[in-house]
Amino acid sequence: MLVLSRHRDESIMIGDDVVVTIVDIRGDKVRLGIEAPQSIPVHRQEVYDAIQRENRRSSRTSAAAAKDIKPPSE
Numbered sequence: 001m002l003v004l005s006r007h008r009d010e011s012i013m014i015g016d017d018v019v020v021t022i023v024d025i026r027g028d029k030v031r032l033g034i035e036a037p038q039s040i041p042v043h044r045q046e047v048y049d050a051i052q053r054e055n056r057r058s059s060r061t062s063a064a065a066a067k068d069i070k071p072p073s074e
Helices: 045-066
Strands: 011-014 018-026 029-035
Touching: none
Parallel strands: none
Antiparallel strands: 011 018, 018 029
16 A cells, blocks of 8 residues: 655646545545546445445346246247
């Protein structure tokens, strides 16, 4: 893990397309602004984890449901 120190209004570049800017610092909270192309999803960790859980649950449900599908009669 790369650890960097930044002050308010300073930025970090990730590759050529992602800019992370320190917007505000209040006590033990840091507010970040993230500029990224729309093709790069940006989520908080807990939201990302929930999306992954739902995707796994959905794929299991779909696989289980698919085995009960019978081909159409000719």
